[in-house]
Amino acid sequence: MSNTDRALSFYTDATFDREAWFRITAVDYHRLLEAVDFSALLDCGRPTTDVLDVGCGTGKFPALLQPRLSPRPQVSLSLLDPNPYCLEQTAARLRSPLRAAAQLAVTAETLDPSLLGAASLDVIWAIQSFYYIPPTALPSVIARLVGLLRPGGVLLVFLASEDSSYRRISDVGRLLYPEQPATPYTYAEPVAAAMAGCASGTFSRSSFSVEHVVRSDGDLEAYLSQNLLVPTPLSAWRAHPGAAAWLAGHRRGGEYVFPQVLQVLSLRADPQ
Numbered sequence: 521m522s523n524t525d526r527a528l529s530f531y532t533d534a535t536f537d538r539e540a541w542f543r544i545t546a547v548d549y550h551r552l553l554e555a556v557d558f559s560a561l562l563d564c565g566r567p568t569t570d571v572l573d574v575g576c577g578t579g580k581f582p583a584l585l586q587p588r589l590s591p592r593p594q595v596s597l598s599l600l601d602p603n604p605y606c607l608e609q610t611a612a613r614l615r616s617p618l619r620a621a622a623q624l625a626v627t628a629e630t631l632d633p634s635l636l637g638a639a640s641l642d643v644i645w646a647i648q649s650f651y652y653i654p655p656t657a658l659p660s661v662i663a664r665l666v667g668l669l670r671p672g673g674v675l676l677v678f679l680a681s682e683d684s685s686y687r688r689i690s691d692v693g694r695l696l697y698p699e700q701p702a703t704p705y706t707y708a709e710p711v712a713a714a715m716a717g718c719a720s721g722t723f724s725r726s727s728f729s730v731e732h733v734v735r736s737d738g739d740l741e742a743y744l745s746q747n748l749l750v751p752t753p754l755s756a757w758r759a760h761p762g763a764a765a766w767l768a769g770h771r772r773g774g775e776y777v778f779p780q781v782l783q784v785l786s787l788r789a790d791p792q
């Protein structure tokens with residue numbers, strides 16, 4: 521099963537524990553909002569800035585961004601996610617100056633650029649969503665997204681590094697499902713290489729570290745399940761000797777702590 525198929529079946533009200541997930545991971549978004557001046561990024565000198573959110577999920581990022589923005593410019597936000605549940609959730613959370621434009625129930629790999637139009641966007645962001653794009657598809661996905669940017673427009677990808685706990689959780693979690701080999705997620709390093717190799721823009725990157733602190737068994741189960749995109753009882757982790765030892769190594773007092781390294785990758789399309 522591809523990781524996109526896993527995301528399609530996992531993101532539902534029944535399986536995705538939004539509260540628990542963002543209790544633990546909201547720090548990623550707060551740090552991103554400190555690291556990047558989104559007001560400046562979105563100020564393109566026109567009354568409306570055109571943006572595409574690739575892999576919009578349930579709209580956490582725009583909801584945290586919105587209070588930091590001034591009423592002008594308006595931001596016309598097209599949403600792309602293969603999961604219609606995610607499109608609905610994000611569209612329902614948008615508040616001025618963000619307003620929903622196109623809603624595209626496709627993957628980044630299958631996006632038909634004519635749906636948006638060449639050189640029609642000022643900014644494209646992909647927040648924690650490139651994990652699902654196979655490495656072999658990265659050069660064509662990036663070239664296609666850059667082709668949607670106006671001259672000087674920016675593609676911004678936010679993703680964990682290979683040495684982060686996100687990667688370790690999925691590696692260890694696979695021990696619990698030996699009969700179902702999963703495709704590995706894609707982390708920041710190959711995405712950075714593909715963006716740096718794009719001939720029609722200027723690439724830059726920065727990174728920062730955060731800790732995910734988990735304070736209850738219920739949150740731990742939700743956190744690990746979301747990482748795997750498979751609802752998995754905590755008892756299964758604890759019953760597997762390798763997984764249990766790995767989990768125990770992350771215990772600090774009454775909490776579990778998972779270090780993460782997150783990268784901000786940016787590609788500015790060439791000016792005309």
Ligand SMILES: C[S@@+](CC[C@H](N)C(=O)[O-])C[C@H]1O[C@@H](n2cnc3c(N)ncnc32)[C@H](O)[C@@H]1O
Pocket residue numbers: 523524527528531574575576577578579580581600601602603606626627628629646647648649652653
């Ligand atoms: C980890 S969530 C992140 C969502 C949101 N950007 C956020 O930060 O809260 C990743 C999202 O990417 C979507 N996704 C899965 N496969 C994708 C693909 N091939 N192309 C684009 N988005 C994809 C999933 O449906 C999911 O909503």
